[in-house]
Amino acid sequence: METDDSHSSDSLSFFNDHLQESSKRKSGSRIILALDIPHRKETRNLLNDSIGVLDKVSDYVCAVKINFHLIIPLSLGELSKLNQEAHSKSLLSIADIKLNDIANTNEVATSYLWDCGFDGVIVNPFVGFKGGLDVVYETAHSLGKGVITLSYMSHPGADEGYGLEMKNGSSTYEIMLHRAIEWGSDGVILGATRSDKIRHARSVLPKDIKIISPGSGAQGGDPVASLKAGADYLVYGRSIVSAVEARESARQIFETLKTPPA
Amino acid sequence: METDDSHSSDSLSFFNDHLQESSKRKSGSRIILALDIPHRKETRNLLNDSIGVLDKVSDYVCAVKINFHLIIPLSLGELSKLNQEAHSKSLLSIADIKLNDIANTNEVATSYLWDCGFDGVIVNPFVGFKGGLDVVYETAHSLGKGVITLSYMSHPGADEGYGLEMKNGSSTYEIMLHRAIEWGSDGVILGATRSDKIRHARSVLPKDIKIISPGSGAQGGDPVASLKAGADYLVYGRSIVSAVEARESARQIFETLKTPPA
Numbered sequence: 325m326e327t328d329d330s331h332s333s334d335s336l337s338f339f340n341d342h343l344q345e346s347s348k349r350k351s352g353s354r355i356i357l358a359l360d361i362p363h364r365k366e367t368r369n370l371l372n373d374s375i376g377v378l379d380k381v382s383d384y385v386c387a388v389k390i391n392f393h394l395i396i397p398l399s400l401g402e403l404s405k406l407n408q409e410a411h412s413k414s415l416l417s418i419a420d421i422k423l424n425d426i427a428n429t430n431e432v433a434t435s436y437l438w439d440c441g442f443d444g445v446i447v448n449p450f451v452g453f454k455g456g457l458d459v460v461y462e463t464a465h466s467l468g469k470g471v472i473t474l475s476y477m478s479h480p481g482a483d484e485g486y487g488l489e490m491k492n493g494s495s496t497y498e499i500m501l502h503r504a505i506e507w508g509s510d511g512v513i514l515g516a517t518r519s520d521k522i523r524h525a526r527s528v529l530p531k532d533i534k535i536i537s538p539g540s541g542a543q544g545g546d547p548v549a550s551l552k553a554g555a556d557y558l559v560y561g562r563s564i565v566s567a568v569e570a571r572e573s574a575r576q577i578f579e580t581l582k583t584p585p586a
Numbered sequence: 587m588e589t590d591d592s593h594s595s596d597s598l599s600f601f602n603d604h605l606q607e608s609s610k611r612k613s614g615s616r617i618i619l620a621l622d623i624p625h626r627k628e629t630r631n632l633l634n635d636s637i638g639v640l641d642k643v644s645d646y647v648c649a650v651k652i653n654f655h656l657i658i659p660l661s662l663g664e665l666s667k668l669n670q671e672a673h674s675k676s677l678l679s680i681a682d683i684k685l686n687d688i689a690n691t692n693e694v695a696t697s698y699l700w701d702c703g704f705d706g707v708i709v710n711p712f713v714g715f716k717g718g719l720d721v722v723y724e725t726a727h728s729l730g731k732g733v734i735t736l737s738y739m740s741h742p743g744a745d746e747g748y749g750l751e752m753k754n755g756s757s758t759y760e761i762m763l764h765r766a767i768e769w770g771s772d773g774v775i776l777g778a779t780r781s782d783k784i785r786h787a788r789s790v791l792p793k794d795i796k797i798i799s800p801g802s803g804a805q806g807g808d809p810v811a812s813l814k815a816g817a818d819y820l821v822y823g824r825s826i827v828s829a830v831e832a833r834e835s836a837r838q839i840f841e842t843l844k845t846p847p848a
Contacts, residue, residue, distance in 0.1 A: 360694070363697040391687070392683070393691065393694050393695075395657075396698040398662075400658065400660075403658075422687055425682075429655065432655050433658060436658040452745065455742040456741050456743040456744070479689065479714070479718050480717040481717050481719075483714065484718070485686075485713055485714050489752065491753055493753075496750070
């Protein structure tokens with residue numbers, strides 16, 4: 325994404341500045357497309373079909389989130405082409421690998437992600453900073469890339485991880501949220517199935533840390549409640565990608581969310 | 587890997603039976619090679635160079651662990667070739683993506699991993715079972731594949747996740763260990779930098795759940811102490827892969843570990 329000097333912002337996050345700029349170019353869309361193309365036995369056309377979905381829906385979304393649906397089967401060269409297509413449509417591209425490894429692996433993994441043009445990465449702060457995610461924050465921010473941390477996921481079993489109660493009276497969720505502030509995350513992931521957590525997080529997080537909320541579509545979360553609670557961006561995957569008419573589905577979701585919540 | 591009917595075992599785990607069989611074929615080697623080829627700007631020869639390392643060291647290792655160093659840059663077809671090479675050398679192949687996503691993504695990710703011939707996958711039990719890892723255990727075990735869960739990682743910051751103290755007096759480590767039993771993991775990951783944890787885990791886990799311990803090489807853990815404490819397999823990466831003489835390095839590590847600990 326190009327830097328737009330006319331775009332003034334108090335943000336310290338290049339990633340968030342670009343995401344906001346992209347959102348403006350897409351008529352204020354706050355939809356991030358999860359490009360979750362279903363598993364297939366024959367992957368020869370996977371890149372072209374992925375680009376095809378981007379072509380159809382790019383008017384209604386501000387970014388694309390790419391996860392193992394594509395990162396496992398596609399080569400680095402194919403991922404580069406996909407990210408070039410996303411950028412040519414003014415979309416930011418986020419690699420959702422929920423990274424939680426030792427520093428050496430994290431460094432190599434994110435080096436390849438930056439090489440092929442991703443603008444941000446989603447990581448799991450459970451793994452810790454020292455000899456873990458420290459290197460990701462350092463290198464990502466030196467390159468103007470974004471680091472997004474999980475705070476509370478959207479699936480039923482998320483309680484089993486993010487809902488654990490700590491000895492000191494807090495919860496794993498609160499620890500993850502605190503790390504986003506302490507470590508300098510550009511955004512956090514909070515499931516749209518948990519608008520109470522979104523409301524709490526918005527009251528705790530500085531405005532510079534954006535709330536990205538998946539789970540409004542196939543998973544049944546309430547997108548309007550999520551936005552009211554303070555979500556900045558909503559992630560939609562299967563309800564667009566697997567729709568008979570992907571463009572029409574994206575347009576409908578965009579129109580529904582267009583009217584700002586009261 | 588072929589099933590060997592002559593190999594009798596009380597194990598309920600096809601994966602562990604195959605791993606044990608592979609170890610026998612490699613003169614009892616309990617070394618798992620982490621095929622962590624360093625990041626490179628030009629990835630054209632990455633597959634061939636990876637196979638080259640396998641060629642050199644396969645006599646001294648019983649399995650290969652493949653992570654983002656290769657899974658991000660290589661295509662599904664290339665990963666298939668790599669796993670075919672591993673199998674042709676009687677090596678099991680483990681995908682180390684520390685998976686921690688919602689069920690839909692976990693299902694697609696592991697489908698691709700099985701498609702290209704991986705025998706097992708490493709997952710992070712922090713994500714939870716319901717609508718998370720449930721589908722991974724179901725499908726993996728129906729296909730005879732292994733599921734290995736993180737219990738305590740090897741890096742300095744592992745305490746920040748696995749060492750959290752719970753309200754009920756236990757720790758996140760103990761919760762992760764309990765999940766390995768409850769969910770039916772084939773193995774657990776316990777860093778060689780924490781032999782006290784290995785000793786504790788071995789006293790708690792049924793023998794059917796193998797302890798796989800990384801961190802003996804570049805990270806400075808004590809391999810002999812890990813084996814004495816109850817580790818079943820040790821993971822070596824950089825100290826073999828990045829050695830000037832990879833085969834000689836693997837042979838030396840093999841010889842050091844060959845003498846069973848007193």
